[in-house]
Amino acid sequence: MKSTEGTVADLTMKFTERMERFEADYLHKSPPDLAPGSALSMPPDYLEFKKFIFETLECLQRQLESYVTEVDALEMRNRRKILLIHGVPEQSKEDTASEVVGVVRDRLDLKTFTASAIRRCHRVGSQANTRNPRPILLKFRDVDVRDEVWHVKTRLKGSGITLSEFLTRTRHRVFMAARERFGVANCWTKRGYIYINGPKGKRHRIVSHGELHAIGEPAPVSERCLAPITEECPTAAPKQSPAAVAPKPSSTGPRRVRVASRNLFITKTL
The missing domain is CATH 3.30.160 (Double Stranded RNA Binding Domain)
Structure with missing residues (x-):
């Protein structure tokens, strides 16, 4: 799909360049019957044709984008039960399912989790990079179990192990x-x-x-919110005005001052 989108963009660019060169050559060639001082313009039929081509390419681009979006959504739906586990030490001969069960039970504190909840589990990526362990692709049998594991991923904080969704x-x-x-x-x-x-x-x-x-x-x-990457950021509390934050005046001092000022005003008036 990426190559198809690039082809449409290339076609649009090439068409624009060819049209610009054609228009420049056409406008530089003044016909002999052109009146002095008058400007040469492109024929109306040519302008209509150019408009039609651009509208067609734009419509084709929108259709391709819609198609790509639908394919991406379908692929993401197929990955709904999958999570990626990063940071689990890798060994030459290992049982990834046992490693995952250990992480979920010990690190995430989900004691009822067993290997029977796993449909597929393996390392992904090339083995050329031996410095960092490859992530483990974990596909669950039940999406509810997957969501349960995902919702407690913050318990891995500080362990060097992280969870992420298997995005397209x-x-x-x-x-x-x-x-x-x-x-x-x-x-x-x-x-x-x-x-x-x-x-x-x-x-x-x-x-x-x-x-x-x-x-x-x-x-x-x-x-900006300072919550962890994969967690929802709580909505910031609305800021209160200084008047709302300021402490309320006591019932003695300020009130007596206002009463005394009012009595003084009445005395002066009399």
């Missing part, structure tokens, strides 16, 4: 771009969707670069 390539790129733009603490994923705390504390749910670009500029650093 498109959504992973959108997620990384969102973190770079809005900060790590303001972006997280949930069930394949990307959540962002945008300007003015408004929360956005996106899946594409177009939706990311539609969000305004990031909020100032002082207003």
